[in-house]
Amino acid sequence: MTASSHDTVRALEWADEALYLLDQRRLPEAEAYRCCRDAPAVAAAIAEMVVRGAPAIGIAAAYGAALAARTAWREHGAGWAAAMADDLEALRRSRPTAVNLAWALARMEARAAELPAGEDPTPALLAEAHAVHAEDVAANRRMGRSGAGLIQPGSGVLTHCNTGSLATGGLGTALGVIRTAWADGRLERVFADETRPWLQGARLTAWELAADGIPVALLADGAAPALMRSGAVDWVVVGADRIAANGDVANKIGTYGLALAAREHEVRFMVVAPAATIDPQTPDGEAIPIETRGAEEVLSAGGHRIAPAGEGVGAWNPVFDVTPAGLVDVLVTERGVVHQPDAEGIARLVAEGG
Numbered sequence: 001m002t003a004s005s006h007d008t009v010r011a012l013e014w015a016d017e018a019l020y021l022l023d024q025r026r027l028p029e030a031e032a033y034r035c036c037r038d039a040p041a042v043a044a045a046i047a048e049m050v051v052r053g054a055p056a057i058g059i060a061a062a063y064g065a066a067l068a069a070r071t072a073w074r075e076h077g078a079g080w081a082a083a084m085a086d087d088l089e090a091l092r093r094s095r096p097t098a099v100n101l102a103w104a105l106a107r108m109e110a111r112a113a114e115l116p117a118g119e120d121p122t123p124a125l126l127a128e129a130h131a132v133h134a135e136d137v138a139a140n141r142r143m144g145r146s147g148a149g150l151i152q153p154g155s156g157v158l159t160h161c162n163t164g165s166l167a168t169g170g171l172g173t174a175l176g177v178i179r180t181a182w183a184d185g186r187l188e189r190v191f192a193d194e195t196r197p198w199l200q201g202a203r204l205t206a207w208e209l210a211a212d213g214i215p216v217a218l219l220a221d222g223a224a225p226a227l228m229r230s231g232a233v234d235w236v237v238v239g240a241d242r243i244a245a246n247g248d249v250a251n252k253i254g255t256y257g258l259a260l261a262a263r264e265h266e267v268r269f270m271v272v273a274p275a276a277t278i279d280p281q282t283p284d285g286e287a288i289p290i291e292t293r294g295a296e297e298v299l300s301a302g303g304h305r306i307a308p309a310g311e312g313v314g315a316w317n318p319v320f321d322v323t324p325a326g327l328v329d330v331l332v333t334e335r336g337v338v339h340q341p342d343a344e345g346i347a348r349l350v351a352e353g354g
C-alpha cells in the first residue's frame, strides 16, 4: 500500500486482520508500513514513534486492545478478559503525555466489560476500534470547518509539529483547519516550524502539504518570533496532546514559546483538538506528565550525529511543554469552540459530551 496524496495518506489502516502503520520515522524518503498482528507490536510501534500524534496514538491503541482480546480469546477462551490485562497495560505505558491513549483504552475496556465471557470478543472490540477511528475522521472535518471559519481571508498562518493525516485518522486537527481554510481561499501564506528535534514539521507537515499542492514555507523553530514580528502571521494554529481541566495545553516542545511570541506580537493563538484530548482528571498543566526522550534525538539530525562526540555533551529532551490557558485565544473541538478557554469553558465542553 502506498499513500501519495492527502486524501489517501493514512497513518494507520486495518487490513488482512492486522493493523498496518505507516512508519513515520522513514518519511519523507520512504513510505514503509509496519504490520502489527498483536498488542505488543502496537505498543512497541507507539513507543518507537512509528505512529505518533495524539489522536493517531489513541486510534492505534484502540486497535491494539482489539488485538489483545483476539490473542486472549485464542489462548484462554472464557478467561479472555483477565488474560488481556497485561497487553492493555503495555499499551497504556507506551507514551505518557497524549491522553487520547488512556481515553481510547478506557473506552475499549468499558466495551469489553459489556461482553459475555463465553463468546469471542474480537468482532465487538474490532467494531469499537473502527468506531473510534471513524469518529476521529468526522471530528477532523467538523474542527476544520469551525477553525477555518475564524480565519479572515488574506491571512497568514504558522503551525508547529505535525497535526495532519499522519497524526490523526483523517484530515488533521490544526492541519485540518489549515487545509479547510486554504480550500476556502482564506489563506495567503502558510508557514511551518521544522520542529526540532524529531522534525515533524520539516519531514511530515511539509510532505502532507506538498501532496496537497499547498505551498508552505518551512522555518527554523528559532525564527518564529521574528516572523511574527514581521507581520506575516495572523494566526498560530497548533494541536494538543493533553488539555487540563483549567485549559492549560500540553503540546510539542516549542509551543509555549510560540504562544509567548504570539501574545507579544498580537498574533492570535488557536489550539485544535478533539474532546478526547481533554483530561478533566488533570487539574492544570503542572499535573500533565511530560515525556522526555533520549539525548540522541537532540545530538543528531536526519540520522547523522551533529554534536561533538564525548561524555561531556548531553541533552535535555522534553518532547512537550505546557502553554497556560491564558495564552490561548481559542480552543476548537468537534463539540464546539471556546474563546479564552478556562475551567468553566472546559467543563461546558466536557458536559456536552455526556
Ligand SMILES: CSC[C@H]1O[C@H](OP(=O)(O)O)[C@H](O)[C@@H]1O
Pocket (backbone or CB within 6 Å): 052, 053, 054, 055, 160, 161, 162, 163, 164, 167, 168, 173, 174, 200, 238, 239, 240, 241, 251, 252, 253, 319
Ligand atoms: C494532532 S497531533 C497532536 C500532537 O502530537 C504531536 O506529538 P508527537 O509527534 O510527539 O506524537 C505534537 O505534539 C502534535 O501537536
